[in-house]
Amino acid sequence: MAKLNSGSNFKKTFLVHAIILAALAVLPLFLNGYHQKLAVEAIILSVFAMSLDLVMGYAGIATFGHAAFFGIGGYAMGVMLKFLFPSLWLGLILAGFCTAILAFLIGFVSIRAKGIYFAILTLAFAEVVYRIIFHSYNTPLGGSDGLVGVPTPMLHLGFFDIDLRNTVNFYWVAVAFAYLSYLVCKLIVGSPFGSILSGIRENENRVPFLGFNVKWSKVTAFVLAGIFAGFSGAMFTAFKTYADTEQLNFLLSGKVIVMALIGGIGTLIGPMVGAVVITIFESVISTYFRAHHLIIGALFVIVVIFMPKGLLGLFARKDRNNNGS
Amino acid sequence: MIDYLIYVIMPQVLHGLVWGTVIAFIALGLTIIFGLMDIVNFAHGEYYMVGAFMGYTVLGVIPNFWIAVPVAVVCVAILGLFTEYVLFRRLYGRDPIFHLLLTFGLGMMLREVAQLIWGADTRRVEAPVQATVEFLGMMYPVYRLLILGIGICVILLIWYVLRYTEVGAKIRAVAQDRTMAWALGIRVPLIYTSVFMCGVALAGFAGVLMSPISFVYPTMGIDVILRAFIVVVIGGLGNVMGALFASLIIGEVEALASIWITPTIAETLVFIILIITMIFRPAGLFGKAGER
Numbered sequence: 001m002a003k004l005n006s007g008s009n010f011k012k013t014f015l016v017h018a019i020i021l022a023a024l025a026v027l028p029l030f031l032n033g034y035h036q037k038l039a040v041e042a043i044i045l046s047v048f049a050m051s052l053d054l055v056m057g058y059a060g061i062a063t064f065g066h067a068a069f070f071g072i073g074g075y076a077m078g079v080m081l082k083f084l085f086p087s088l089w090l091g092l093i094l095a096g097f098c099t100a101i102l103a104f105l106i107g108f109v110s111i112r113a114k115g116i117y118f119a120i121l122t123l124a125f126a127e128v129v130y131r132i133i134f135h136s137y138n139t140p141l142g143g144s145d146g147l148v149g150v151p152t153p154m155l156h157l158g159f160f161d162i163d164l165r166n167t168v169n170f171y172w173v174a175v176a177f178a179y180l181s182y183l184v185c186k187l188i189v190g191s192p193f194g195s196i197l198s199g200i201r202e203n204e205n206r207v208p209f210l211g212f213n214v215k216w217s218k219v220t221a222f223v224l225a226g227i228f229a230g231f232s233g234a235m236f237t238a239f240k241t242y243a244d245t246e247q248l249n250f251l252l253s254g255k256v257i258v259m260a261l262i263g264g265i266g267t268l269i270g271p272m273v274g275a276v277v278i279t280i281f282e283s284v285i286s287t288y289f290r291a292h293h294l295i296i297g298a299l300f301v302i303v304v305i306f307m308p309k310g311l312l313g314l315f316a317r318k319d320r321n322n323n324g325s
Numbered sequence: 326m327i328d329y330l331i332y333v334i335m336p337q338v339l340h341g342l343v344w345g346t347v348i349a350f351i352a353l354g355l356t357i358i359f360g361l362m363d364i365v366n367f368a369h370g371e372y373y374m375v376g377a378f379m380g381y382t383v384l385g386v387i388p389n390f391w392i393a394v395p396v397a398v399v400c401v402a403i404l405g406l407f408t409e410y411v412l413f414r415r416l417y418g419r420d421p422i423f424h425l426l427l428t429f430g431l432g433m434m435l436r437e438v439a440q441l442i443w444g445a446d447t448r449r450v451e452a453p454v455q456a457t458v459e460f461l462g463m464m465y466p467v468y469r470l471l472i473l474g475i476g477i478c479v480i481l482l483i484w485y486v487l488r489y490t491e492v493g494a495k496i497r498a499v500a501q502d503r504t505m506a507w508a509l510g511i512r513v514p515l516i517y518t519s520v521f522m523c524g525v526a527l528a529g530f531a532g533v534l535m536s537p538i539s540f541v542y543p544t545m546g547i548d549v550i551l552r553a554f555i556v557v558v559i560g561g562l563g564n565v566m567g568a569l570f571a572s573l574i575i576g577e578v579e580a581l582a583s584i585w586i587t588p589t590i591a592e593t594l595v596f597i598i599l600i601i602t603m604i605f606r607p608a609g610l611f612g613k614a615g616e617r
Binding site: 062064109110112113114115116117119120121123124125127128131132135251254257258261291293294296297298299300301304305 | 365412415416421422423425426427429430431432433434435436437438440441551554555558562589590592593596597599600603604607608609
């Protein structure tokens, strides 16, 4: 397993991370307002796609309702900022809390079903969540109109505050958020728990013989993935200043799987790249074509047929061999 | 009390039967295609939508519903042939998740194409039979009873073909063990293609039959496909009898529940039934435990 600080690779890894972060940090200075906004969205969505990788790429269980966590995280942040207390931290905590509970419930129930049954069951759960919120007209959630007018908060960092209404500031916060999430997920998949997950993916029936509980490991992975999806949704709402039912829709659940697949699942960084690529691609073609869903649908089809290992598939395989995993 | 039964409950029971039949059409195609070739066809609802739009288009040229129906069904079957031959063939033997994603993208494309051709407006098709008939003391539209009749005939026909004909025996053989079936000289790819065509044609048939009752619009497939999926999963993926049984239950539950609660909550109830079923029978009501 590729650990973050494994001996001789440490310097190289550190250098690569530093260069990427520096490049990301100066990027908004070369972009106009529209593209800055797009970059923030892409970076926030990259965390969403990465969270899916925890459960799909490492534990090897395909979920088709991941948007539920993204959406609920978004609504939690919206409720916190609009009605309770305008603090990004509290919003993130509430989002993590809500999605953890939701993911635990869904995961605990669904995990009995295997393979495609699990995928459809998670889809059904996500649809229930979607429908409940969609029809919640006379509540503060706003039903199909969405939760609009969420104020953008200040980010309190103890000794100084960051004004998130400035897109560039939000961009830097989003980069920091994505990088921290990546590091935490990297630690998770590099830990003994991550090895159990890979074991489940490779051969579920043998893991119990080694003394590990498959069910609870799967549920834990599902909850962790849900929490990170919730964080990502929360950041998305804080940035967009609204939460709506599009963020809960099963179309988004499908899209995030394709994002992860395009990047290459089981690599963490792959789905992040995939999310960025798809978000930018979607934005570019939607400015040129009215029927941009046609092209995105075609892209899905092409990805599934021709490159199930994703863009980074080739590199990732080489990398893994080097580390002897 | 009797009045309540006749004027409130009975029409809903009939509505539920008709709705259940239409779901069964779609669910049968889905479940047979899955049982045979392990394809989870997320785009199945789009074939239903294409069927409805084809019927609508043909009706614009030749105003006769009974000509529009076969033409639409044939068009959908040709579309099915094309998509199976060009796309699905490349994925045989891969994990069903890939099929789910492939058909997810295909569904997006078909919806967008339909929107480009026919626009996003909802359209309405006139029912070929406007009459109502007195039935157990209440008035009921003949057309709905007609759908029910056609549905029962088609379902019986499918059951007969699968159970008692040589083709049916071949299909069941391939579903059980494709390698062995191939070794015995059954042309597996041919069976795959023809079953896929029939499955989606059935969805198209349902679409054109439903077009006078529900509206015709590009996203009409999504509403139906989610329900059909639920039915298929409750019945056990690949299980024909299970799908039929579950279609009736879901149709009735939805129709009867909407007497007392709003239809939108009744829809949610369907999902809750699925979840409860999956908790107690993770492979569906009629599925064997340990199945995928």
